[in-house]
Amino acid sequence: MALFSRRKKTPDSTDTSAGRGPDESDAATPSDAPSPEPPASVGISTSTFRGVGASAAGPPVPAPTVPAPPAPVAEAETIPGVRDNVLLRDALAELSDPPTPQGLLNVARQLLQGPLFLRVKGNARALLAEGRGLPLAVTRRGDKQLVLAYSSGAALQAAVSADGEADTSAVGQPVLTVLRLVLDGEYEGLILDNSSGTARALLPRPLLQRVVDDAHAALALKSLLAGVRTEDTPAAVAAALGEAPLWIAVRRTEEGGPVGIAESRTADGDRFIEVFSHPLEVLALGRGDQPLPVTLDQLHAAVTADAGITGLLIDPGGPWLRLHRDHVTGPA
Structure with a gap:
């Protein structure tokens, strides 16, 4: 059984005390987004991949809704000569x-x-x-x-x-x-x-x-996901996984219960481990999951150990990309 061990401590909270602007009467002061300390390690097994917090005997947990990949941006310039973010x-x-x-x-x-x-x-x-x-x-x-x-x-x-x-x-x-x-x-x-x-x-x-x-200095993975997709994009993203920091999403559904690791499933039953390029990608989904650092070697071991894993889903909040298991483990 492979083991996901924590690389560094995740801050206890993310301060999102923000508003519209300094002189607006409707300035908002939303509460902090929770980010409690993740577990020190998470065992990887078939049961933990059946859904967030699911046990081996329990029914599979429905996969989260995954948005479609972004279409080519037709209006990248709202004024001529300035390419928008x-x-x-x-x-x-x-x-x-x-x-x-x-x-x-x-x-x-x-x-x-x-x-x-x-x-x-x-x-x-x-x-x-x-x-x-x-x-x-x-x-x-x-x-x-x-x-x-x-x-x-x-x-x-x-x-x-x-x-x-x-x-x-x-x-x-x-x-x-x-x-x-x-x-x-x-x-x-x-x-x-x-x-x-x-x-x-x-x-x-x-x-x-x-x-x-928590950002990768070169933002290599982010740039590839946000850029124009070509037939070479999956291989480039797979290569970037080796140099960028990565996270998975974990959750304990009840006190003392099992810790589950988020995966997405297609209508055809394909299973994808959800992998994130930044902890905020996990928190922004609003599912109550917490980010846990992971290495590419650990992902490789997890995919190799479970033939039922189809691949990885990178940044489910979008722009996202699915990678087949061969991109992680290499050709059979």
């Missing part, structure tokens, strides 16, 4: 009013799927060419400073229309670069798309810290 833009557009903790976690996970845009006073390209740092646009919430960033050309355009400061320019930056700038400074968080009505969010510093701490 489409997944983040759409996650912001789906926020309720006021935003829920689950909606904010969904925004936080989609934050990692592409670049962010910054507004700069003057010519951003000239500043970069001169080797000068980019001054971050900030706003205040009480005595706290928050950095402004944008998901799309439309959000940038809305900000210019709102403040009338036309002598600014926009520059796209890798998301982790922006988040580290926020965390390295004395800022309390990040406001996304501040002038876009209800499609805006405030992500507090503790949540941003967790996003960065």
Whole structure:
């Protein structure tokens, strides 16, 4: 029997105390999303794969609903010349009013799927060419400073229309670069798309810290899942599994009961172990599961030990990809 052992401690909670913006009367303060300490180890057997918390004698637990893969993005540019962070833009557009903790976690996970845009006073390209740092646009919430960033050309355009400061320019930056700038400074968080009505969010510093701490430095897996799919994508994703941190979703359904590991099943009975590229991917599903770190070697051992496992389902919240067992174990 293979063993999934914990690589590092998972924080006890994720702070999603966020709102629409610093000067809005409908600012939300949702409760923290729970993230209790996961079990130190989880035994892998046929019974634990029958469903989250299922026992060998119990009936299979229905698989969670899995969204379809994303279609090619036809409207990746809401203004000509600026390619949007489409997944983040759409996650912001789906926020309720006021935003829920689950909606904010969904925004936080989609934050990692592409670049962010910054507004700069003057010519951003000239500043970069001169080797000068980019001054971050900030706003205040009480005595706290928050950095402004944008998901799309439309959000940038809305900000210019709102403040009338036309002598600014926009520059796209890798998301982790922006988040580290926020965390390295004395800022309390990040406001996304501040002038876009209800499609805006405030992500507090503790949540941003967790996003960065658990993210793969190269975001290789995230980039492949969010990118254009080709016949080579499954092999590229399988290769990325060896270098990126990975998690599975676990849950104990009753005190003292068995710990189950989440899997998805198709209508034809195919079974896929759910694997996640970031702990927030697990929490954002809102199923009550907890993330547990896992290595590719452990996944290899689990799939090899159970011939009934069809493969892996990477990031069930989407964009997702199914990998056949041969991508994990190699050809028979």
